[in-house]
Amino acid sequence: xxxxxxxxxxxxxxxxxxxxxxxxxxxxxxxxxxxxxxxxxxxxxxxxxxxxxxxxxxxxxxxxxxxxxxxxxxxxxxxxxxxxxxxxxxxxxxxx
Amino acid sequence: xxxxxxxxxxxxxxxxxxxxxxxxxxxxxxxxxxxxxxxxxxxxxxxxxxxxxxxxxxxxxxxxxxxxxxxxxxxxxxxxxxxxxxxxxxxxxxxxxxxxxxxxxxxxxxxxxxxxxxxxxxxxxxxxxxxxxxxxxxxxxxxxxxxxxxxxxxxxxxxxxxxxxxxxxxxxxxxxxxxxxxxxxxxxxxxxxxxxxxxxxxxxxxxxxxxxxxxxxxxxxxxxxxxxxxxxxxxxxxxxxxxxxxxxxxxxxxxxxxxxxxxxxxxxxxxxxxxxxxxxxxxxxxxxxxxxxxxxxxxxxxxxxxxxxxxxxxxxxxxxxxxxxxxxxxxxxxx
Ligand SMILES: [Fe+2]
Ligand SMILES: [Fe+2]
Ligand SMILES: [Fe+2]
Numbered sequence: 001x002x003x004x005x006x007x008x009x010x011x012x013x014x015x016x017x018x019x020x021x022x023x024x025x026x027x028x029x030x031x032x033x034x035x036x037x038x039x040x041x042x043x044x045x046x047x048x049x050x051x052x053x054x055x056x057x058x059x060x061x062x063x064x065x066x067x068x069x070x071x072x073x074x075x076x077x078x079x080x081x082x083x084x085x086x087x088x089x090x091x092x093x094x095x096x
Numbered sequence: 097x098x099x100x101x102x103x104x105x106x107x108x109x110x111x112x113x114x115x116x117x118x119x120x121x122x123x124x125x126x127x128x129x130x131x132x133x134x135x136x137x138x139x140x141x142x143x144x145x146x147x148x149x150x151x152x153x154x155x156x157x158x159x160x161x162x163x164x165x166x167x168x169x170x171x172x173x174x175x176x177x178x179x180x181x182x183x184x185x186x187x188x189x190x191x192x193x194x195x196x197x198x199x200x201x202x203x204x205x206x207x208x209x210x211x212x213x214x215x216x217x218x219x220x221x222x223x224x225x226x227x228x229x230x231x232x233x234x235x236x237x238x239x240x241x242x243x244x245x246x247x248x249x250x251x252x253x254x255x256x257x258x259x260x261x262x263x264x265x266x267x268x269x270x271x272x273x274x275x276x277x278x279x280x281x282x283x284x285x286x287x288x289x290x291x292x293x294x295x296x297x298x299x300x301x302x303x304x305x306x307x308x309x310x311x312x313x314x315x316x317x318x319x320x321x322x323x324x325x326x327x328x329x330x331x332x333x334x335x336x337x338x339x340x341x342x343x344x345x346x347x348x349x350x351x352x353x354x355x356x357x358x359x360x361x362x363x364x365x366x367x368x369x370x371x372x373x374x375x376x377x378x379x380x381x382x383x384x385x386x387x388x389x390x391x392x393x394x395x396x397x398x399x400x401x402x403x404x405x406x407x408x409x410x411x412x413x414x415x416x417x418x419x420x421x422x423x424x425x426x427x428x429x430x431x
Contacts, residue, residue, distance in 0.1 A: 032428065
């Protein structure tokens with residue numbers, strides 16, 4: 001058997017339709033980007049689920065860490081005024 | 097303002113750093129575990145880099161790799177009929193179905209890798225015979241009607257199982273299940289249609305369909321696994337929402353929805369004790385032969401050895417493709 005030389009993993013992002021954002025679909029193994037694209041198409045888009053695919057080497061992705069989520073997202077926590085619901089104005093208006 | 101300490105760690109999205117809790121005292125660990133249990137009860141979905149108890153990771157990895165292996169080995173009994181499908185349309189459909197199963201295997205391996213084991217290691221475990229896969233695939237496909245019975249009953253049972261798994265607590269597994277569930281209804285319907293057509297045919301065709309039904313019904317019921325009273329991991333898996341219902345619950349759900357479908361095309365369910373129970377609002381059914389189940393699981397089913405050989409052959413026969421792809425990638429790098 002031949003472990004140890006498994007191909008690197010690539011993260012797959014598919015775009016459902018034009019104008020939509022690319023979404024993470026899963027990963028594939030492939031020796032290079034070209035084959036990663038072909039594998040991604042066969043694995044994640046057999047039913048026209050995508051009009052466009054990105055593949056990215058898995059170790060190129062830098063992710064924030066869940067343990068630090070509190071501190072990391074803290075700058076947004078006390079700025080409720082960024083939401084329009086924060087503002088109470090006059091009652092009974094159709095707009096604003 | 098609190099001092100902002102943020103460690104942005106460079107880490108693969110899919111491969112978590114498996115925490116080595118060597119320095120953590122037992123108390124801290126159980127405290128962490130309690131918090132983990134509470135968060136699951138509160139409906140939190142666990143992602144690869146979240147802290148998780150080692151046992152949760154192990155159980156999931158075991159379940160998911162077995163599931164992936166089942167998708168892969170499941171291609172073999174059906175692949176057996178691709179070259180003999182009765183029409184070009186049936187052949188194209190069967191190829192698409194089998195290709196889906198390959199995809200299912202890959203979705204789940206990909207999800208399982210987020211728990212820290214390489215796919216190649218899982219595949220080695222399958223090829224060496226160390227890993228388990230669903231015992232249903234150790235039964236032979238003797239006639240074309242078996243292809244109908246597999247799609248309808250085996251994929252039908254898988255749907256019941258997977259629909260529930262799509263709501264499990266581990267994000268990558270649940271997302272893989274959602275994707276799979278969208279594809280399974282095609283598998284289920286194409287199988288049912290094969291049998292429906294046979295049941296409208298000659299007496300010989302009807303007999304062939306009924307014979308397939310007789311051989312696949314009980315093994316399909318066994319797919320849900322033994323009663324939970326006998327499965328030691330069930331309590332943990334239920335607590336962690338890896339499982340949401342017991343094996344018996346899911347089996348009952350499958351029977352209840354399948355009986356009517358059998359009747360609609362004139363197939364008889366091979367169980368004298370099968371009867372609608374007005375009180376429980378479920379079908380009662382006969383005793384499952386668990387001896388047979390354990391025989392098959394432990395390697396003594398009709399096709400265990402054949403399946404392992406076929407899988408190893410397929411892997412070996414694909415070697416040149418993998419070599420060529422590697423050589424091509426290396427050559428392009430040089431240029
Ligand atoms: Fe499948
Ligand atoms: Fe299927
Ligand atoms: Fe499945």
